[in-house]
Amino acid sequence: DAGVIQSPRHEVTEMGQEVTLRCKPISGHDYLFWYRQTMMRGLELLIYFNNNVPIDDSGMPEDRFSAKMPNASFSTLKIQPSEPRDSAVYFCASSLGVLAGAPFFGPGTRLLVL
């Protein structure tokens, strides 16, 4: 298996622009997570899905952030409009459930908003 796939790996955009991050989880995994890593706060859970349904989005910072999972093999995290404070590394992870094994992380998308 190729592991969790994220695209793009790097994104540089200007403030106010829409940003879409993409994730393909490991086949067969029914949990998908979006995390954000910053120096100050470490790894924060933004949202997670189970069987394509959002379960907990309490970590989504504000309405500018939205996430979808239209099918079992694809998810997006969208920021509209983007702001400089959104600059961070965004990770997608997938799992069979923590009791069955720890989540596998993708390589991340490094986002820079100018």
Added chain:
Amino acid sequence: DQQVKQNSPSLSVQEGRISILNCDYTNSMFDYFLWYKKYPAEGPTFLISISSIKDKNEDGRFTVFLNKSAKHLSLHIVPSQPGDSAVYFCAANLGNEKLTFGTGTRLTIIP
């Protein structure tokens, strides 16, 4: 409010010696703990875990210790190798799928 804390942002250890990474938590309801390792430009990779019903779990050179009364866990790496140089994150779980991570400790192994 940081429920999982890694108070040492960095640690340097001589190759062959023991590396001890520490993690403290505030929520006594956490019942499952994990350690992840992260290399630059890669995602975190799972290293080792421990359930709250145990106080020790060992996997090769890696051992995790849990002290529930002190709300403290530690990761021991013996012997330390240059390839162990990475950022280490501890994480805790409340019995659901939400992992709460610490801010990480950068471990540097000195040859």
